[in-house]
Amino acid sequence: MPNTALDQAALSQLFLDAHTHNAWQNKPIPEALLHQLYDLLRMAPTSANCSPARIVFVQSQASKEKLMPALMEGNRAKTMAAPATAIIGYDLHFYDQLGKLFPNAPDAASWFNKDEQTAFTNAFRNGSLQGGYLLLAARALGLDCGPMSGFDNKQVDELFFAGTNVKSNFICNLGYGDPKGVYPRNPRLSFDEACRIV
Amino acid sequence: MPNTALDQAALSQLFLDAHTHNAWQNKPIPEALLHQLYDLLRMAPTSANCSPARIVFVQSQASKEKLMPALMEGNRAKTMAAPATAIIGYDLHFYDQLGKLFPNAPDAASWFNKDEQTAFTNAFRNGSLQGGYLLLAARALGLDCGPMSGFDNKQVDELFFAGTNVKSNFICNLGYGDPKGVYPRNPRLSFDEACRIV
Numbered sequence: 001m002p003n004t005a006l007d008q009a010a011l012s013q014l015f016l017d018a019h020t021h022n023a024w025q026n027k028p029i030p031e032a033l034l035h036q037l038y039d040l041l042r043m044a045p046t047s048a049n050c051s052p053a054r055i056v057f058v059q060s061q062a063s064k065e066k067l068m069p070a071l072m073e074g075n076r077a078k079t080m081a082a083p084a085t086a087i088i089g090y091d092l093h094f095y096d097q098l099g100k101l102f103p104n105a106p107d108a109a110s111w112f113n114k115d116e117q118t119a120f121t122n123a124f125r126n127g128s129l130q131g132g133y134l135l136l137a138a139r140a141l142g143l144d145c146g147p148m149s150g151f152d153n154k155q156v157d158e159l160f161f162a163g164t165n166v167k168s169n170f171i172c173n174l175g176y177g178d179p180k181g182v183y184p185r186n187p188r189l190s191f192d193e194a195c196r197i198v
Numbered sequence: 199m200p201n202t203a204l205d206q207a208a209l210s211q212l213f214l215d216a217h218t219h220n221a222w223q224n225k226p227i228p229e230a231l232l233h234q235l236y237d238l239l240r241m242a243p244t245s246a247n248c249s250p251a252r253i254v255f256v257q258s259q260a261s262k263e264k265l266m267p268a269l270m271e272g273n274r275a276k277t278m279a280a281p282a283t284a285i286i287g288y289d290l291h292f293y294d295q296l297g298k299l300f301p302n303a304p305d306a307a308s309w310f311n312k313d314e315q316t317a318f319t320n321a322f323r324n325g326s327l328q329g330g331y332l333l334l335a336a337r338a339l340g341l342d343c344g345p346m347s348g349f350d351n352k353q354v355d356e357l358f359f360a361g362t363n364v365k366s367n368f369i370c371n372l373g374y375g376d377p378k379g380v381y382p383r384n385p386r387l388s389f390d391e392a393c394r395i396v
Contacts, residue, residue, distance in 0.1 A: 103384070187299060
C-alpha cells in the first residue's frame with residue numbers, strides 16, 4: 001500500500017512545533033527507550049549501509065562530570081540536568097564492518113579505505129546523516145533534543161573514544177524538555193533562498 | 199502537552215519498513231510538495247541555526263540529461279526515471295546569512311569564518327544533518343527516497359553550482375517507488391556494536 005503523508009500532529013511533533021530544549025524535567029529515560037531509539041535510527045540509509053555512527057549515551061553522574069570540562073561554559077548546567085547526553089561519533093574505520101553490513105559486494109571496503117580523505121568524508125557525511133536520524137527518531141518517540149557543537153572535540157575523543165578510531169561529531173541532550181527553557185524561534189531561509197527547481 | 203511516541207504505522211513509514219528505492223512509478227511530484235518538503239526540513243536544528251544546505255531539485259528532462267554524465271553508470275537509468283532528483287549541497291559561506299538566521303548574536307559569523315577548516319566542518323556537518331532531515335521529511339510526506347553518493351562531486355559542482363560557494367554533498371532521488379526495485383534489507387549493527395551507556 002502506498003504511503004500517504006503523516007497527519008499534522010506527527011509533522012508538528014517531528015518538525016514544525018519541535019524546538020531545541022535547554023531545560024529538562026527531572027524524568028529519566030528508561031534504558032529500553034535508548035535501545036528503541038537506536039533500533040529506529042539504524043534503519044535509515046547510509047552509503048553502502050556503512051553505518052559509521054557510534055554513540056555513547058552519558059547517563060551516570062560520574063560520566064556527566066567527566067564530560068563537563070570539555071563543554072563550553074554555557075552548555076554545562078543544562079547538560080548536567082539532562083537525563084541523557086548522546087555523544088554522536090563516527091568510526092573512521094567503519095569499512096571494517098562492511099563484510100557484515102554489505103555482504104553482496106565483497107570488495108565494498110575498497111570503495112572507502114583507499115585513502116584517509118575518502119574514509120573521513122564518508123564517515124563524517126554518513127555519521128552526520130545518522131545524527132540527523134537520531135534527532136528525528138528521538139522526537140518520533142516523544143523525546144526532546146538539545147543538540148550542541150560547543151565543545152572540545154579532541155578532549156571528548158580522549159575522554160570517551162581513547163584507543164579507538166572513533167571521533168566525536170556532535171552532542172545531543174535527550175529527555176523531556178521544560179518549555180520554560182525554549183528560546184523564541186529564529187527565522188529560516190525561504191524556499192527561494194535555499195532551493196531551486198530546474 | 200507532552201509528546202508521546204508516534205504510532206507504529208508512522209514509525210514504520212519513517213524508519214522500520216522504509217527502504218531505499220531504485221525503481222519509480224510514473225507519477226510526478228507537484229511543485230507544492232517540494233515546497234512542503236523544504237518547509238518541514240528547514241525547521242529541524244542546525245548549529246546556531248546556520249542552515250547551510252542548498253538544494254537543487256532536478257526535474258526537467260534537459261536538467262536530468264545535464265546531470266547524467268556526472269553519475270556513476272549504475273545510478274543513471276534510475277535517476278532518469280525518478281520524478282525528481284535532489285542535489286543536496288552546502289554553502290561554505292553560510293555564515294553570511296547569520297545576521298538574518300541568528301539575530302540575537304551579532305558576532306555569530308565570527309564563530310565560523312575564522313578559518314576555512316572551521317567553515318568547512320560546520321557546513322559539511324550541518325549540511326549533512328539537513329540532508330538527513332530531507333530524507334525523513336520526504337518519507338513523512340509519503341515520498342520514497344533513493345539517496346546516492348556515487349557521482350563526481352566536482353563535476354556536479356561545475357554543472358549546478360558554478361560561480362557560488364556551494365559544494366555538492368549527496369544526491370537523492372524522490373518520488374513514488376516501485377517495490378520491484380527494492381533490494382533485500384541488509385543487516386544493521388546491534389546496539390552493543392554501535393552504542394554504549396555510561
